[in-house]
Amino acid sequence: MAVKESSLIISGYGGQGVLFIGMAISNCAMDEDKYVTWLPSYGAEMRGGTANCTIVIANEEVASPYQQTPDYVIALNAQSVEKFEMKIKPGGTLIVNSSLYKGHEKRTDINYLYIPANEIAAKIGEIKCANVVMLSAFIEKTKIVKIESLKKVIRNIISASKAKLLEINELAIQKGSEYIKLPVCH
Amino acid sequence: MTKTAEKVLLKGNHAIAKAAINAGCQCYFGYPITPQNEIGEFLSVEMPARGRVFLQAESEVAAINMLLGAASTGTKAMTSSSSLAIALMQEGISYIAADNIPAVVVSVMRAGPALGYIFPSQGDYFQTVKGGGNGDYKTLTLAPATVQEMIDYTYKAFYLAQKYRTIVFLLADGLLGQMMEPAVLYDYPYEEIDNSDWALDGAKGRPGRWIGSIHRSEEVLEKKVLELFKKYDIIKQNEIEYKTLYAEDAEILITAFGSVARIAQAAVKQAREAGLKVGLFRPITLWPFPEKELYKFATGKKLILDIEMNMGQMLEDVKMSVSGQAKVEFYGRPAGFYFTPEELLEEIKKQMEGLK
């Protein structure tokens, strides 16, 4: 069996929940018996500006958790687009939080997907869920893991005592995946 | 081994800390340094919760000597650190080795020399395997390549330390420490070793015991060192560990350890798919180095290609082991430049061209 491997970088401001959704999708992959690695940017970088993590999902042991040319980038802010747009593999996809980025596309050999994640999150009453909206849209679009897995993982991570928070995150998953199904999103 | 536990997504540093707890580690002493801080942070909560000792030392020098003190009482104990700070521990490491007491040191390498930066690196192979402390001693060194192996070899480190009353290094790097990967945290699988015949616990109903390294006669000092090396011979006979992939019929045999070995493994698979006869030899014990085993596999090969995230350190052991049975080339980068399998495959192809 040939190695099938997908790499994803998730990037944004510290506090946008970049590492969290990275762990969430890694858990989804694990639950689906896939091989997966999650690697954060660490050290001085984690104390200022942007944070990012790299996720590699494969059908056998991941060779390198570090990827310079990812298949996918989820960019939660403008700086992240600037940092990673040129690094994506040809044929790859840049998923942009269009609420925070209004720039022009620099490449013709990758796909662009725009999600107004902050607006969607604000509508459901919790701007902090923009990260989950982005992840959900990404999963719906790429089918790298199942949306059902994400729902399960989020339920496991957010304890029962925080019912309200869980409800909002479940709503964020729903809205993110619904947005992808809208004709406007192509 | 009883692998009944569930698979969980674990950070490498947390895997070490959790395995240390399962292994029965009673005391942890350490000083903060990236990229291994999660070990200390985790244990600062989990050790006291179990009535065990977590102590943030005032320096790495103090930490290794606290470890020496705890080890002298036969207590399972460990420290963890990185590169330039492991350098500070070398005197204590030499004492622990000379004293024949069990201790575990986790080294999560970062890029040097000197302060360098927190990028992953393999630049401390020499520091660990060849020792930076004084005198004739060896440090048993285990090099994991996955988060699962961080657990497996942390367990083994505690076991071998107790079994041989020796210092054992778990040698990882910033990448293995920081990454998350699914792993199974099973129960500590090894037997407990009785230490009542040597550990310090107060001279009750027996003569006092002295654990020390000073010997005022050449004869006694020589005897002590020879005894130490008799023990090392036994370790060499029993504990050498390595893995191979397509090594038998390969024309080019790659040697790599730790996290680089997992990338090399992918490159080897890609090479095989492309019809290239490439294999991998991965030492897991860096000391004792699998000299005879590598010699055997290297004999008849067209080329041995050693790949490391440094300027060529294990390379010297590889060359010594191969003993002229095959040509040895090196490919490496310092300073945290992580290889991709594709990059390694290119290098393999280039080397193959060169052979024609």
Place this chain on the structure above:
Amino acid sequence: METLVFQKPSSIQKDCNVTFCPGCDHGVAIRIIAELLDELNLVEKTIVVSSIGCSVFLNDYYNLDIIEAPHGRALAVATGVKRSKPDKFVFTYQGDGDFASIGLGESMHGLSRGEKVTAICINNTNYGMTGGQMAPTTIIGQKTTTTINGRDPNLQGYPIKICEMASICDGAAFVARCSLDSSKEIENTKKMIKKAFESQINNQGASLIEILSTCPTNWKLSPQEAHKRIREELYPVFPLGIYKDKTSK
């Protein structure tokens, strides 16, 4: 009926071959500690941390469990011993160079953490074992092999005041400086060590006893002259007394 009036302390090695120089106070310090271990019934639960210097050969004298610490690291090693075996009685035996020069960090941190251990620091104002070089405690004007014209504060700075420094450590329960220059002072030193040991037994914190001691060989003085020097030259710089006592509170 026979009455036993004198007995060697039980923790002193049989056929103990003392290798200290004639007139050196180390032997006295080692002896009174051994007496106290008997008096306080501590022999069977004691783990001693030896250090580097003339104190390194402790195992030649004591029939006790002993771990040798690298130079300066006695308080760190003692921390490891005590934390792993909190029910044991742990003391270090160090010189002033070990305690206050190379080991100042470990010493101050051990005291500040309030480790339940006792540090015995023999202060003889020079590096005895290596041949009499300047120590952190060498007093102004004192000639050593590395200050042949006498310690000059403009060049070598001032001596470190061990007890004064230790006394500001909140974790220290009992800190005292004493001397072995007369039988009266020997008696007093024993009392001070006893208080320090008791503070450990009662879990009150760290304790330190600094003992002004002779080094006749390197001072190039007779034993009598050496004790006279302690009284005349060292007392003014290093006053005897209790510097910290939290044991009665």
